[in-house]
Amino acid sequence: MDMKLEVVVLPVSDVDRAKGFYVGRLGWRLDADFPIDDGYRIVQVTPPGSEASIIFGEGLSAQQPGTLHGLQLTVTDIVKAQEELESRGVEVSGPFRDETGAFHHAGSSHRVPGLHPERASYGTFAAFADPDGNEWFLQEITERAPGR
Structure with a gap:
């Protein structure tokens, strides 16, 4: 059975700042930005040429921002x-x-x-x-x- 790494959850403190860095500055593809409800938001971005993506947002990780x-x-x-x-x-x-x-x-x-x-x-x-x-x-x- 193939098992491919699909997503890594990235702990961030400011979702819009992170989105600006990864999409605006690095030029990574924005795959999704789902503001589900208050305190729960999912942003997915993908580096050029990568099959795996990163997700950051609100309510996604218990890790402290900047610890990856x-x-x-x-x-x-x-x-x-x-x-x-x-x-x-x-x-x-x-x-x-x-x-x-x-x-x-x-x-x-x-x-x-x-x-x-x-x-x-x-x-x-x-x-x-x-x-x-x-x-x-x-x-x-x-x-x-x-x-x-």
């Missing part, structure tokens, strides 16, 4: 992706790689500035946060590992 860290977007050219985000007014840290050569550590420790020396797939990252502090990572993947 490590959300990841894959890109084929991290330099171009970073330039595009910065042109949209998003502060991006990176590119960097983890000192272990594997997946990045939590937080900003163990980061080595710059692109992976061979520009190897899965080896270079960049990071940004939304207005609440939910943290996103970009990972450059130019060639998928076998079976992926």
